[in-house]
Amino acid sequence: MAAPLPKRIIKETERLQSEPVPGISAEPHEENARYFDVKVDGPSGSCYEGGEFQLELFLPDDYPMCPPRIRFLTKIYHPNIDRLGRICLDVLKNNWSPALQIRTILLSIQALLGAPNPEDPLNEAVAKQWKENQPEAIKTAREWTTLYAQKK
Amino acid sequence: MPAAFVGDEAAEPVTKTPPSTRKRKLVDSITTSATSQPPATIELPKRKASKTTTASVHDANADAEQAALPATPQTLSSDKPMDSDDDLNSVASSGMLGEAMDDSSVDFDAADSDDDGLEDFQDDESAFESQPKDLRPAKKAFEVDFNVYSPGDIQHQQDRQVEEVATLLEQPAEQTAILLRFMSWNKERLIEQYMDNQEEVLDKAGLGANMSSNPPRLEAIDGFTCDICCEDEPGLQSFAMNCGHRFCVDCYRQYLGQKIREEGEAARIKCPGDGCNKVMDAKSLDLLVTSDLTDRYHELLMRTYVDDKENLKWCPAPNCVYAVECGVKRRDLTRTVPTVNCDCKHAFCFGCTLADHQPCPCALVRKWLKKCEDDSETANWISANTKECPKCGSTIEKNGGCNHMTCRKCRHEFCWMCMGLWSEHGTSWYNCNRFEEKSGTDARDAQASSRKSLERYLHYYNRYANHEQSAKLDKDIFHKTEKKMQLLQSSSGMSWIEVQFLEAASQALQQCRQTLKWTYAFAYYLARNNQTEIFEDNQKDLEMAVENLSEMFEKNTDQLAGLKVDMMDKTSYCMRRRVILLDDTAQRLKEEGWTFNVDLK
Ligand SMILES: [Zn+2]
Ligand SMILES: [Zn+2]
Ligand SMILES: [Zn+2]
Ligand SMILES: [Zn+2]
Ligand SMILES: [Zn+2]
Ligand SMILES: [Zn+2]
Numbered sequence: 135m136a137a138p139l140p141k142r143i144i145k146e147t148e149r150l151q152s153e154p155v156p157g158i159s160a161e162p163h164e165e166n167a168r169y170f171d172v173k174v175d176g177p178s179g180s181c182y183e184g185g186e187f188q189l190e191l192f193l194p195d196d197y198p199m200c201p202p203r204i205r206f207l208t209k210i211y212h213p214n215i216d217r218l219g220r221i222c223l224d225v226l227k228n229n230w231s232p233a234l235q236i237r238t239i240l241l242s243i244q245a246l247l248g249a250p251n252p253e254d255p256l257n258e259a260v261a262k263q264w265k266e267n268q269p270e271a272i273k274t275a276r277e278w279t280t281l282y283a284q285k286k
Numbered sequence: 287m288p289a290a291f292v293g294d295e296a297a298e299p300v301t302k303t304p305p306s307t308r309k310r311k312l313v314d315s316i317t318t319s320a321t322s323q324p325p326a327t328i329e330l331p332k333r334k335a336s337k338t339t340t341a342s343v344h345d346a347n348a349d350a351e352q353a354a355l356p357a358t359p360q361t362l363s364s365d366k367p368m369d370s371d372d373d374l375n376s377v378a379s380s381g382m383l384g385e386a387m388d389d390s391s392v393d394f395d396a397a398d399s400d401d402d403g404l405e406d407f408q409d410d411e412s413a414f415e416s417q418p419k420d421l422r423p424a425k426k427a428f429e430v431d432f433n434v435y436s437p438g439d440i441q442h443q444q445d446r447q448v449e450e451v452a453t454l455l456e457q458p459a460e461q462t463a464i465l466l467r468f469m470s471w472n473k474e475r476l477i478e479q480y481m482d483n484q485e486e487v488l489d490k491a492g493l494g495a496n497m498s499s500n501p502p503r504l505e506a507i508d509g510f511t512c513d514i515c516c517e518d519e520p521g522l523q524s525f526a527m528n529c530g531h532r533f534c535v536d537c538y539r540q541y542l543g544q545k546i547r548e549e550g551e552a553a554r555i556k557c558p559g560d561g562c563n564k565v566m567d568a569k570s571l572d573l574l575v576t577s578d579l580t581d582r583y584h585e586l587l588m589r590t591y592v593d594d595k596e597n598l599k600w601c602p603a604p605n606c607v608y609a610v611e612c613g614v615k616r617r618d619l620t621r622t623v624p625t626v627n628c629d630c631k632h633a634f635c636f637g638c639t640l641a642d643h644q645p646c647p648c649a650l651v652r653k654w655l656k657k658c659e660d661d662s663e664t665a666n667w668i669s670a671n672t673k674e675c676p677k678c679g680s681t682i683e684k685n686g687g688c689n690h691m692t693c694r695k696c697r698h699e700f701c702w703m704c705m706g707l708w709s710e711h712g713t714s715w716y717n718c719n720r721f722e723e724k725s726g727t728d729a730r731d732a733q734a735s736s737r738k739s740l741e742r743y744l745h746y747y748n749r750y751a752n753h754e755q756s757a758k759l760d761k762d763i764f765h766k767t768e769k770k771m772q773l774l775q776s777s778s779g780m781s782w783i784e785v786q787f788l789e790a791a792s793q794a795l796q797q798c799r800q801t802l803k804w805t806y807a808f809a810y811y812l813a814r815n816n817q818t819e820i821f822e823d824n825q826k827d828l829e830m831a832v833e834n835l836s837e838m839f840e841k842n843t844d845q846l847a848g849l850k851v852d853m854m855d856k857t858s859y860c861m862r863r864r865v866i867l868l869d870d871t872a873q874r875l876k877e878e879g880w881t882f883n884v885d886l887k
Contacts, residue, residue, distance in 0.1 A: 142516045198514055199544040231560040232514045232541055233531070238560075 139167050143193060146236055158240045160191065168193040172204070174240060176283065177248040181275040182210070185283030189219070189243070191236065201230040202239060209282040211275040213252040213261035221246070222256035426865060428644055428872035432612040432626040432636065435598075437588065440609055444591050447473065455480055460568035465491050467553040467587070468565065470594040491565060502527070502570040504535055512537055514558065527570055531559030538574050546579050552586030602639045603632035612636040619648045620886045621876050633797075645871035646804040649886045654807040658747065676705050746810040750803050756836065757799040763839045764792035767846065787850050791835060791857045798832045798860050801868065808871070813881040817874065824867040831860045 147167065150160050157175035162168075172189040176182025188207040194200055204226065206219030214222040225234060225242050255261030264271040425431075435443075444463075451473055452462035468491040469476040480487045504523045511518040512534035526532035533541075541558045545551040555571075557564040575583055592598045592609045596616075601608045606628060614624040614636055623644045624636040633642040635651075643651045675682050675691075677698035682691060691702050699708035771785045805825045812818050835856040838849060846853070874880055 140515065142514065145516045196544065199540055229561075231562075232537065232558050233533075233560040 142198060143167065150237060155237055155241065158237075158244060160236060160240065168197075170236070172240065174244050174247070176279060177244055180248045181272045182212075182247045182279050182283070185279035186285045187247075187283050191240075193236075198232040198234070201226045201234075202236060204239065204243070209278060211260060211271070211278040212247070213250050213255045213257055213264045214246060216257045220256065222254060426869045426872070427876060428623065428625070428868040430612060430614055430622065430624040430626065430636070432610050432624075434601075434627075434629045435609045435611060437607050437609075440588055440592060440598075444588070447471070451476065461493055464493060464565065464567050467590060467594075471591060472594075493565075493567060502567075502573050504573070507532070514541075525570075525574065527557055527564055527566065529557055529559065529562050529564040531557050531562050531564075533558055535574070539576055542571070542575055543579060546575070546583050546586065550586060552583050553590040599636060599639060601628040601630060601632060602634055603628065603630050606630040606632065610636065621878060623647055623872065623875070642800060643804045643807075644801060645868050645875070646808040647875065647886060650807060650811050650882070650884070651804070653884060654810065657743070658750075673702070673705070676700055743810065746806045750806040753799045753803040753806070757796055757803070760792065760795045760799065760836055760839065764788065764795075767839060771846070787854050787857070788846065791838070791853050794857045794860050795832060795836055795839075798828060798864050801864050802829055802832060805867070811882045811884050813883045815881060817880065821867075821871065824863070824870060828860070828863040828867050831856070831863045835860050 147162055157177075159173045160170045161172075162170050170191040170193075172191050174187045174189060176185040176187065185208075187210060190205055190207055192203045194203060204221060206215055206221065208219075210219075216222075221243065223242060223246055225231075225239060250264060252261040252264035260271070263274070448459050448463045448466060451466060452459050454477060455462060455465070457465070465476055465480070465487065466473070469479075476487070502525070504525050506521045506523055508520070509518075510522060510524055510532065512522065512524065512532075514533050514537040517534055517536075523535045524532050525535055525538050538558070542555065545555045555566045556562060557566065571583070589600075592600055597613055598609050598611050600606075601610060608628050608630060610626045610628060612624055612626055614622060616637070618624075619637045623646065625633055625642045625644050626636045627633045634640065635643055635648060637648040638651065640648075640651060646654070673682055674680065675693035675696060675698055677700075678693060678696040680693060680695040682693060690699065690708055692699050700706060701708055767788060768785070771788065802825070805821075805828075809818075809821065809825070812821065835853070838846075838853050838856065841849065871880075
């Protein structure tokens with residue numbers, strides 16, 4: 135039997151449902167309230183526009199002292215996201231603060247889709263393409279979005 | 287030393303001396319040599335009364351010197367914390383493995399904090415009393431000055447610097463300590479910037495205005511909800527620094543526990559508030575850090591101090607608590623190999639903290655180790671049954687009669703005989719008759735040249751590896767011999783002092799083999815000229831001296847006692863050859879007189 139859910143997690147979950155963030159949804163699993171199914175819409179104006187990206191989010195035992203663990207499940211062509219869907223984002227690592235929340239983190243991820251940063255790459259190959267031939271990279275990102283991130 | 291040494295049992299002579307005579311002979315030889323102590327054959331190094339030491343050959347000699355003093359048998363072969371430098375290397379590198387795949391925690395900010403601009407500030411800044419110059423013995427070219435400090439010494443130095451700067455800045459000690467840590471213990475820079483813009487420095491260090499008039503305290507505030515745990519019960523104790531980010535005490539303590547225990551942070555813990563850069567000051571920490579964390583916290587603060595100082599390094603030996611101070615700078619490492627000897631007896635390079643690798647400069651050591659790692663598979667390869675894939679270069683073993691090879695790695699198909707493309711072979715499956723095909727000639731040329739450079743590498747590598755291996759065998763055989771000597775001691779009443787020459791010889795062997803090992807890495811990168819020959823002569827002389835001494839350990843235990851004087855002679859000769867080689871190499875390195883076939887930077 136798992137330990138009772140901390141008040142913090144209960145409150146965050148409630149708020150995510152009562153005041154959802156536009157373009158973002160996070161549903162906890164019934165059997166494990168620390169595990170969330172996340173959907174993030176590609177920001178409009180970006181090469182991910184029109185896509186719906188699925189992620190998994192897990193709150194470890196020491197959350198919120200440690201950041202949540204998040205990974206893209208949908209295949210995505212992005213210099214800061216690798217093949218396994220892992221994300222390079224400062225607030226998920228060194229700049230994590232226990233005062234941050236699931237909602238703020240998901241917003242940061244959405245913002246990252248709108249502003250890829252090939253200077254701080256996690257996916258070297260994509261970053262290289264992004265720097266050397268940006269139009270081509272953006273085209274590929276669009277294609278992948280159509281191919282893998284269609285709303286179901 | 288022969289590849290397969292003969293165990294001492296196996297070498298038991300055919301003509302056995304009766305035990306009684308054997309004992310007498312042994313006692314005789316002991317009394318003879320006992321009259322001639324301290325051993326005249328061993329040069330005693332000049333030792334200073336002060337704590338300042340000079341890296342030198344003194345290990346073995348010091349033991350001989352020790353042997354001349356009254357000592358207790360218990361110290362025999364004790365306090366050797368490490369078995370070989372390999373143990374240490376593996377410890378040092380093991381931290382690099384681990385965490386990668388588990389989450390998004392790949393380390394992205396591989397910030398290299400080598401700030402060359404800073405080092406000039408610290409050049410002559412030293413918190414340590416320096417020794418009067420005239421007390422120092424004449425130094426060999428391969429020796430550097432260094433000091434060894436205990437954790438107590440380090441704490442004391444920190445306190446003294448804090449005190450000194452606190453007076454200057456007219457700030458309380460706690461604040462000054464934060465400021466110094468914030469400035470990576472660069473006093474000059476702190477003072478300069480502080481004088482320039484006091485407010486800005488205080489702000490950046492997270493000290494802001496009027497800390498002293500408003501000491502940190504816990505408060506219960508009406509209507510407060512903690513943003514971390516979402517608790518809001520009345521009377522909830524909370525804390526905020528003057529940035530105003532307020533959290534409940536429990537959350538604050540958990541946060542500090544996470545930072546101190548899990549993340550090893552101490553000197554620059556920030557406010558838990560999102561995006562807040564305020565560094566927690568010592569007073570706030572005192573208020574909040576629970577007693578189970580204080581030891582770790584202070585230990586970490588001490589670590590930071592040493593890590594921040596370019597002239598201080600922790601001894602890398604496992605469980606060693608000492609730090610070593612040495613003035614050699616990163617930019618000096620092309621001209622010197624700064625070996626230092628910790629009080630725990632571990633000799634390591636101050637430049638790269640690997641085990642002593644004189645005479646080879648750090649940059650070459652790095653290259654060499656990398657090469658050995660990369661080539662570890664190829665090193666075993668040079669048998670008739672392996673070749674390299676002409677396309678990707680990976681090693682391919684021929685394990686059947688068929689000449690149609692398919693590279694496991696790149697799927698390239700080629701002919702074993704001519705190394706040419708298999709597709710050019712038409713239908714002559716088992717028989718190569720296309721030896722002159724263009725693709726084949728090119729591939730064979732490439733193979734020949736790569737084989738040649740590999741052969742050169744293997745020449746040096748085998749000798750390097752051999753000394754590493756032999757050092758282990760030497761040590762094993764010494765330990766066996768030592769046990770027998772101990773047995774003999776108790777049955778013959780022979781004094782412990784009398785067997786110390788063995789220990790000295792063994793240590794000399796270890797040290798000389800360590801040196802020899804690295805001479806081969808050094809030689810690999812040496813461009814051929816006249817100087818190479820001098821180096822190789824020195825190398826050969828040391829090698830012969832070492833093998834001669836090493837052979838003596840293969841003698842019977844009962845013969846060993848009779849060989850004492852001879853062994854001491856050989857020991858001291860080995861050490862002399864080592865000094866000659868190291869001194870000559872270091873001198874030339876200092877003068878930038880060596881030509882390498884790679885860049886030393
Ligand atoms: Zn709280
Ligand atoms: Zn703050
Ligand atoms: Zn040590
Ligand atoms: Zn080094
Ligand atoms: Zn291949
Ligand atoms: Zn052929």
